[in-house]
Amino acid sequence: MNLPSSVKIGAINYRIQEKEVVDNELTNWGLCVLHDNHIEVLASLSEERKEQTLIHEILHAIFCEAGFGEQDEDLINRVGIVLYQVLKDNNLFCQLGEER
Template identity: 70%
Template sequence: MTIPEQVKIGAINYKVQEKTLVDNATENWGLCVFYDNHIEILEGLSEERKEQILVHEILHAIFYESGFEEQDEDLVNRVGITFHQFLKDNNLFHKQDVN
């Protein structure tokens, strides 16, 4: 799968960026920045790991756009892993044009 340049969540387009450092920290693999609508993913990860991180950060954006400003990281981690596997197992993880 190719990491898309953007994803649309609700009415908001989020740019997806691969970066050498995420949030200027070496331990972060991904980040969702709500105030300017972008998702950062660490360069150099395996493609499968990038997919998993993207799904995780998309879930943060979905919760945020649904009105959940405070989020439980453990919940997002668990649902993200399961949702990523669901997308892969059902051949639903492919790039689509975002309008």
């Protein structure tokens, strides 16, 4: 599955980019760049890790758009893992990759 090229969160369109290097002090798998409205995902990850990382970064954007400036990384990790599994188990994730 190819990652979608963008995702709309609230009123904001976030571009999704696969990168060879993701510069993030917490992890090198993904990054949500809020001031530039884009999400970076490490290109060398397995497809499942890319999908899971994308969900994690989307959650960061959702929390930001909902007005949560301070974000608990542990909470994002836990919710991201469960949300990813819900999307996978219900065949909803594959719909995210379809161009509309």
